[in-house]
Amino acid sequence: MTTSDFGRVAEDGTVYVRVGEVERPVGSYPGATPDEALAYFARKYDALVAEVALLEQRVRKAELGPKDAGSSIERLRIAIATANAVGDLDALSGRLDSLSSLAEQRRAESDAARAKARDEARETKEHIVTEAESLAEATAWKATGERFRTLLDEWKAAPRLDRKTDDELWKRFSGARSTFDRNRRQHFAALDAERAEAKVRKEALVKQAEELSESTEWGPTAGRFRDLMSQWKAAGRAGRDDEEALWTRFRAAQDAFFSARNAVMSERDSDQRANLEAKEAIAAEAEQLLPITDHRAARRALRAISEKWEAVGHVPRGDRDRVEGRLRRVEDAVRAAEEDEWRRTNPEARARAEATVTQLRAAIDKLTDQAEKARAAGKEKQATDAESAIEARRSWLEEAERALAEFSR
Incomplete structure (x- = not known):
């Protein structure tokens, strides 16, 4: 069809456009022929065609959001209805109608995508919250603290929901994080209090040992030092640095006393060589206890060995450190075995380990039930998330069970 099919030029020079059965004036082009006048207004129509084509391209390629697309369509619809142009304006309006339908479809798709994203974000955050609440009472402090940090990062990465839901x-x-943090602080505060009490008790023992270090009542004081050592072992452990410093002072006081006693006894004893041979044999007997496999039997044997050792008397000063060092190494090995046994049989530590295992097993059972229900309901993503959480807890459970097994060795 040609331009003349949609417009005409009247005798007075007025240019008209036909839109359906209606004809309306669009202007005039003085001094031009009718064909030139129609061509001028046809070029304005072509400009509208170009605008419509560009808008169609942008809507189909989703370069405009639904709201902007609707606004642009309405703007062009008004422009076409009032255009001072000659051409098939009905056809352009029809193209805008089709484009409007497409824009509405895109709007519906966008709304659906946003709704899906909101649902997924809600599921993600509910999963995070559920796991956090299941960890609130956990006592695997390091592993659980790291998991809470990971969950917080996952929360921050998840899209925001509506304010009310997000806040709830x-x-x-x-609240779950606060409960865990409060329990952890209370646990370590109690541990610090126990260590502080042990420090006070051991400081008192060190003071007594230092007061006894210059005593010349060899027999009674040696017995007193043995009593102090028993009290030391029963006093519990202070903090690592305090424990080492206090033990150094205690052992120094003990060594000072026994060194002085040995010196005096060495001067009095003319049979030190025989004593040395005897102590060499006793040290060899003590060394037969190594490695320590039964600390109680070793302690009983070492007690008997120590009694024989004390009964022998002094050895020459130059050999004293060497031969006593042999027995001391055995004593240290027995003490280390006793301390290791104490650590492994500590009822509080065992209870914590058992609680951790129980909690993790309960969490796995709960998540397994959630996964089965989610899969039965066709919620594959929720089921997969639950199974992923189960795998994580199983690795924690293996670690916790290994820690618990240490108490059964």
């Missing part, structure tokens, strides 16, 4: 879920998540 955050309140639950924050």
Whole structure:
């Protein structure tokens, strides 16, 4: 069809456009022929065609959001309805109608995508909150603390929900973290209190040992030092640095006393060589206890050995450190075995280990039930998330069970 099919030029020079059965004036082009006048207004129509084509391209390629697309369509619809142009304006309006339908379809798709994203974000955050609440009472402090940090990162990475829902879920998540942090602080505060009490008790023992270090009542004081050593072992452990410093002072006081006693006894004893041979044999007997496999039997044997050792008397000064060092190494090995046994049989530590295993097993059972219900309901993503959480807890459970097994060796 040609331009003249949609417009005409009247005798007075007025240019008209036909839109359906209606004809309306669009202007005039003085001093031009009718064909030139129609061509001028046809070029304005072509400009509208170009605008429509560009808008069609942008909507189909989703370069415009649904709202902007709707606004642009309405703007062009008005422009076409009032255009001072000659051409098939009905056809352009029809193209805009089709484009409007496409824009509405895109709007519906966008709304559906946003709704899906909101649902997925809610599921993600509910999963995070559920796991956080299951960890609130955990006592695997390091592993659980790291997991809470990971969950917090996952929360921050998840899209925001509506304010009310987001606030409610955050309140639950924050509450679980606060419960865990409070329990952890209380645990370590209690541990610090125990260590502080042990420090006070051992400082008192060190003071007594230092007061006895210059005593010349060899027999009674040696017995007193043995009593102090028993009290030392029963006093519990202070903090690592305090424990080492206090033990150094205690052992120094003990060594000072026994060194002085040995010196005096060495001067009095003319049979030190025989004593040395006897102690060499006793040290060899003590060394037969190594390595320590039964600390109780070793302690009983060492006690008997120590009694024989004390009964022998002094050895020459130049040999004293060497021969006593042999027995001391055995004593240290027995003490280390006793301390290791104490650590492994500590009822509080065992209870914590058992609690951790129980909690992790319960969490796995709960998540397994959630996964089965989710899969039965066709919620594959929720089921997969639950199974991933199960795998993580199984690795924690293996670690916790290994720690618990240490108490059964």
